[in-house]
Amino acid sequence: MNLIFIAPPAAGKGTYSTLLKEHYGFNHISAGDIIREQVALKTEIGNLVKDIIAKGEMINDDIMANLIETKLKTLDLSIPFMLDGYPRKMNQVHDYERILKNLNLEVDKVLFIDIDKETGLNRILGRVSCPICKKNYNTLSGYMAPKEGNLCDDCKVELVSRTDDTKESYETRYDIYVSETKPVIEYYRNKGKLIQIDGTKDPDTTFKEIEKILGVN
Numbered sequence: 001m002n003l004i005f006i007a008p009p010a011a012g013k014g015t016y017s018t019l020l021k022e023h024y025g026f027n028h029i030s031a032g033d034i035i036r037e038q039v040a041l042k043t044e045i046g047n048l049v050k051d052i053i054a055k056g057e058m059i060n061d062d063i064m065a066n067l068i069e070t071k072l073k074t075l076d077l078s079i080p081f082m083l084d085g086y087p088r089k090m091n092q093v094h095d096y097e098r099i100l101k102n103l104n105l106e107v108d109k110v111l112f113i114d115i116d117k118e119t120g121l122n123r124i125l126g127r128v129s130c131p132i133c134k135k136n137y138n139t140l141s142g143y144m145a146p147k148e149g150n151l152c153d154d155c156k157v158e159l160v161s162r163t164d165d166t167k168e169s170y171e172t173r174y175d176i177y178v179s180e181t182k183p184v185i186e187y188y189r190n191k192g193k194l195i196q197i198d199g200t201k202d203p204d205t206t207f208k209e210i211e212k213i214l215g216v217n
Contacts, residue, residue, distance in 0.1 A: 001026075001080035001214070002105055004087070006185060007113035009173045010123040011199045012206065013084035015136050015144070016113070019207050020082060024216050027075050031085030033134065034067050035059060036162075056169035057176070065095040072103060089180040093187060110188040111210065113199035117174050124170050128159035143202055 003026075005013040013030075020026040035053060038046035045067075049059050068086055075081060087093045100106055126140025130152035137152075137159055138144040146152065150159050164173070188194040195213055199206060211217035 002100070002108045003080070003082035003214075004107055004110045004188075005082060005084035005113065006088075006110060006181065006188075007199060008115055008117070008120050008177045009170055010120040010127060011113040011115045012203060013113065014129075014134075015203055016111075016207055016210055017082050017084050018135065020210070020214075020216075025079065027079050027081035029068070029071055029075075029081060029083045029086075031064065031068065031083070031088075034071055038067070054163050054169070056164050056172040061089075061091050061095060064092060065099065068096065069099045069102075072099065077103060077105065087184060088177070090183050090187065093184055107188070107193055109214070110194045111213070112185055112188075112194055112196045113206070114196055115199040117171075119200050120174060121167065121170055124165050125167070127165055128161050130155050130157060131160050132157055143204075 005017060007013050014032075017026070017028045017030065021028045035046075035049060039050050039053065040046070045063060049063070052059060064086060068083070072081075083096075087096045096107075122140070123138060126138045127136065128139060128146075128150070129136045132155045133152065135152060135154065136144065137146045139146070139150070139159075146159060148156075151157065152159055185194060197206060197209055197213075208217070
């Protein structure tokens with residue numbers, strides 16, 4: 001099963017992908033994580049995109065396609081996998097279709113997690129994650145809060161926020177989402193592969209709906 005998660009920033013793509021990985025063994029490909037890994041490693045690409053990430057802007061399509069294809073080739077593609085954060089615009093859709101064709105694959109389902117701008121902003125200002133296991137938390141919500149201060153429940157290390165989790169960066173990314181990603185949503189809707197999910201509910205409720213949709217519970 002080949003899934004794509006599409007959603008505005010802070011809608012929960014990373015959270016639900018992580019849960020599918022933990023509970024059902026799905027491989028998880030996060031476009032954002034791939035980019036941040038390159039920045040942390042100070043590779044040539046990482047240095048190139050560092051300033052772009054901080055501003056919340058999009059990465060060059062050719063660079064993204066190369067990173068996604070390289071990552072896919074490292075996976076056992078007989079195991080179901082999900083991609084979050086890519087493709088975000090129609091040029092990337094065509095790039096991804098080319099990549100999948102080369103690997104004898106196709107998109108099975110596209111999960112569109114829908115939230116409004118205000119909900120996303122409230123979530124993003126409290127979002128933190130573990131630098132080791134990548135588990136996501138939120139210090140400003142009544143759910144997903146760490147059990148002990150600002151420490152990961154499992155790794156017991158200090159949680160960190162993303163450099164692009166600011167009001168200004170969020171608003172830039174949301175506006176880009178509206179202008180560039182909505183055509184992607186309509187493209188997959190017209191192909192009969194899009195499933196729209198209300199992402200404003202609490203994560204447990206939303207995840208149960210995803211489990212039902214995928215038939216894994």
